[in-house]
């Protein structure tokens with residue numbers, strides 16, 4: 001499948017790490033390390049409290065702001081929640097939905113994930129829809145069945161015309177924060193499978209334009225091999241996105257794959 005129809009994206013997911021006061025030095029450090037090349041979209045998905053300082057620090061930079069979750073509700077009596085409109089008002093361009101940690105700790109179901117993605121699109125932002133199997137599901141040979149269900153359920157909430165703004169992140173749960181990465185072939189097999197689910201549900205044009213990311217212990221050492229795979233268009237990076245040098249190396253791996261270096 002030809003990669004020219006979609007953009008490469010390297011997104012950092014800080015999860016619940018770093019303090020708002022640490023945002024400025026991080027952003028300045030990362031900006032200094034980034035190449036001028038615009039062959040890849042760089043995103044930092046930070047806690048809600050960090051969006052405002054990040055916005056100040058990223059002024060005139062090519063790094064985009066992302067959030068890690070969103071409410072399905074537009075506004076009203078939902079204590080503790082953050083709406084899509086609040087995020088877009090803060091210059092947020094990307095929102096992670098359905099991360100396995102939100103599915104596990106907050107009870108997000110596939111249908112809630114679909115509604116969150118729709119809420120994000122409604123306000124003109126791009127949802128990063130996370131899917132992934134547990135170790136048990138992989139060992140029982142249920143990986144693709146499970147992922148297909150997750151993708152179909154989420155995409156059933158997305159108007160066809162807006163599919164191109166969606167990003168899917170394949171994050172095998174057993175690879176998250178464990179240092180155990182899926183092999184490039186394992187990750188490719190699932191990402192290719194996700195693209196064929198989109199093809200069968202929404203057609204070939206939609207399938208070739210949706211960016212699919214891999215996430216799960218991606219780091220400076222394994223990024224290039226993973227990013228070389230035909231259906232892996234980028235990465236969603238946890239731990240390794242907290243260190244400017246490591247994260248910059250992963251971003252630079254996109255250029256190496258493109259043969260620009």
Ligand code: 13P
Pocket residue numbers: 013099171175176177178179215216217218236237238239240
């Ligand atoms: P790690 O890169 O720390 O394994 O986390 C991956 C992840 O969950 C990104 O969303």
